[in-house]
Amino acid sequence: MRLGLAANRLHHQAEDAALFSWLRACESGIRELQLGLHTVGRTYDAIHAAGMLKAYPGIRRYPYGREGGLMKLVAEVVGLDDGERHLDGAIYLIDPVDPSSIFPEALALKRQCVIHGKPFLSTVASARDWVEVERLHQGLAPDRNAQRFYDLGQQTLALIAHDALKPQMLAFAERNFDLLSRFARRVGTGTTGQKLNEMAWSKGWPADQPWVDRYQSGPLGGDAQIADLVLERRCQRVIFFEDPHVARQHEADIQLLERAVTTVTHETVCMTTPQVAQRWCDAALLRG
Structure with missing residues (x-):
């Protein structure tokens, strides 16, 4: 497996920065999975200077972002004709106030x-969780240091989907109903929340109790309300099925929620496609 890897400057300029926090937690898992890391120049240089991933053959250096390194990752997510240059996803540790995080190549990386x-992992928690998911799918023993990601009875899950999705x-929710019901709380926006409640009631969930606590619809501010939960560390996992093909009037609210997630990079896992979310559910069942 191969992932693109980049981190904004904030996340690699100090010893306790997010990039190094992720590597300290996941280096053994990276080596177990023989994970290929196609790493943008400045991020690669920071890893090398910190003495991390020593002698690891799976890490490759790409040009600096200003020289097209991030653009190359976008092309490899799509896949190139030679078959050797393809990525299975990307880790991009985002500093929400760094303007480079909204450059076209950064937005295109997520969109593709x-x-x-494919997974787009923009927080330390998301990247940490993903490594454990892949370890479990490889039949490796659970990492006890990743237990916090599976204490579902102590967590809140946000379930959000754009109209087409x-x-x-x-x-997805019906297929994984028993697992998702293990969360202490589920929240959602307007119409999605109502449809999920109707589904849950049809499966025998008590009719006088909502399965999902509904917030406003997205255009009326529901994304902003859930962003506030994230910022207060009261929402630990966001499953947000995004439609990348349609421009939305409330795009700013969607970006606000995404920015909130990256602001608490160590706390919140975010998954943006049905494929990635289902793979996590399957891993959670393997872990027990």
Whole structure:
């Protein structure tokens, strides 16, 4: 497996920065998975200077972002004709106030991951969780240091879907109903929340109790309300099925929620495609 890897400057300029936090937690898992890391120049240089991933053959250096390194990762997420240059997803640790995070190549990296059903991991928690998911799928023993990601009875889950993907969200929730019901709380926006409640009631959930606590619809501010939960560390996992093909009037609210997630990079896992979310559910069942 191969992932693109980049981190904004904030996340690699100090010893306790997010990039190094992720590597300290996941280096053994990276080596177990023999994970290929196609790493943009400045991020690669920071890893090398910190003495991390020593003698690891799976890490490759790409040009600096200003020289096209991030653009190359976008092309490899799509896949290139030679078959050797392809990525299975990307880790891009985002500093929400760094303007480079909204450069076209940064936005395109996420968009192409979503279009192709690949993981786009923009927080330390998401990247940490993904490594454990892949370890479990490889039949490796659970990492006890990753237990916090599976204490579902102590967590809140947000379930959000754009209009074109609401049927997929309903199918996903119904397929994984027992697992998702283990969360202490589920929240959602307007219409999606109502449809999920109707599904849950049809499966025998108590009719006088909502399965999902509904917030406003997205255009009326529901994304902003859930962003506030994230910022207060009261929402630990966001499953957000995004439609990358349609421009939305409330795009700013969607970006606000995404920015909130990256602001609490160590706390919140975010998954943006049905494929990635289902793979996590399957891993959670393997872990027990």
